[in-house]
Amino acid sequence: MSRPRVAWYVHHHGRGHVGRLLAIAPHLDTDILCFSSLPRPDGLPENCEWVHLERDDAVEPGAPPAERDPSAGGLLHWAPLLHDGHRRRLTAIAATIDRRAVAAFVVDVSAEVTLFARLLGIPPVLITQPGQRDDDTHLLAFRAAAAIIAPWPEELLRPRHLGAFPQVAYVGGISRFDGRTAPSDHRSGVLVLSGAGGTTVTAEALDAAVAATHGQSWSSVGPLGGGVWSADPWEQLGRADVVVAWAGQNSVADLAAAGSRAVIIPQGRPFGEQDATADALEHAGLAVVERGWPTADRWHDVLGRARALRPEWSRWRTSGAAARAARAIEDVANTRWP
Template identity: 30%
Template sequence: MSASFAFYIHHHGSGHLMRAISIASQLGNAKVTFLGSDLMRYAEVIPNAITCIHLPGDVAGPEDPFASRMQLSFLHYAPLNVERVARLAAAISAALHALFPVILIVDVSVEVTMLATLCGTPTVVIRQNGDRDDNAHLHAYECAQLLIAPSTAQLMNPSPYDWVNSKTFFSGGFSKYSGMGQHLGAVNPWSIGVIVGSGGTSINGAVINALATQCSGWSIHVIGAVSETERVVTPNVIFHGQLNDPASVLSGCSVVIGNAGHNTVMEMADLGKKFVCIPEDRPFREQLRKAALLEQNGMAVVVHPEELGNVAWEPIIRQAASLDNNCWQDVIKPSALADVARRLHGLWENNFSHQQS
């Protein structure tokens, strides 16, 4: 019986999807299915071999006049009287039934993990940074057969619960550039990169204009969608828009500015970039915890969003440029994705290679 893995992919940003694509690429001949409510937006980057099941959203709309929310300790999101929530639960349950037998990798949702458990489906949960020791997370971690932290232990704030840490497989870092060879290129010491993801950012046109004004001797290369671009009036800014391969630009930059999303951080490590990190406000203080670990380990210079209005950018850039050339050492593990795939296939064998007593 061939292995079958399904990934539940959270709709916030693109990081969950890109991680799933990276892991799926190493699963060999296994059947792979993606479940998510925002997959259509990324259809061009999802390999054709992966089956996509498009899920309805779960947010109340005008058609839900009696919608309300329950505040429960064991769930993060518990709306009442929202028809889409019933449709979503039915769609996920139907998918797991149709795919049976299957292992579901959840990236991330407490509620989906618990629903899959009620459907009798083995689950794997992706661990993220942040304050995730509330009842809801702990229940999901208990349901999971395996927790995967897609990084080194050094960059994952530990849980105060030993059983959570011991249940976690720390894969080592990986990114979409892993296994694709070095992106060395010639680094221009007078070139600064700014990368903006799709999960929301405080890096806007005003911030970029202040950076470019204060660092007038540098060229500023901006990747991603930025708001308020009309406020950029300096001539040393180049907007590249959305790029399928940001490394084509970033490899030549001496310093890169970006947020503390996990995938951005891993990409900076894979590319060996000197990094200025701006941690955004995310649930469970995810990016704040990641940024603190980066700063503690000498891997980045941290600027908080509330400081952006009066940052002295030139000293920040020079401080970042002086970070140790080996500051990312051992963060990226070349075998990380293959190791994750081995653990998943091992879990499949444990569940389905012999009858349980």
């Protein structure tokens, strides 16, 4: 008997969504049709096929997408009227899975694609994110989902709105580094790990922090401070005494896998996603949390508090999280619906 095939929608904002795919896919005993506006990533597992979609936010002749009633009067998050890219991306999804049947549709993340999959009669598996997601659009997508994957530990972060949905699987933080051996027993210096999702922190602010902490060695991975993006910053994480990072789900899971002492600075994201994660980390004593980039004169104290941490990162349940997510997806794909 051939193994099932699943579809997988990868949102194009930042690198976290494609990072989750790359972490989970090797654990899946399925073939995967990946749909995304992102270019095909390096290291795509052999069980994955990449289908490129047009963007649904590109400027076309006429009114900009944001002026084309994209929320349908508050019913949806993003479905701009008479936008060719939006229409073509949904048409491409429908045409592909009409030719090549799938048993489940993993959505990371989009309320509209979740609903579209369900309207096509395909059980959706929605990967959700933290934050206040109790608006009508999110709740409709949660109700339509056959399963909901929450990639963090329920014991430390349980959004009230998810309590109404018994199909939620809290799998723990999903990191591509799960199972790797720490690269160094000796750690020194400060690493700034800035993601691709955007930040209000400036290079000048980073320079001021470096200048104010005499004798401290600083390095950077990502766009901030002229750092070079690295698809695999495991060595840098393992060597740093303190890591300064935002509160994205993948970054936090990677910090947990590396056992890092961290300063977390949540960035503005829709629905307060990073603020909710930072609150959980602070309450659990897993990281020093600052609600904005500290002024230069405060960095000595901030780094001192981070170095004094003894974080029990096992509480973020990174070990085995990707495999648990894969099992939740396979449970839906292998379900015999009446």
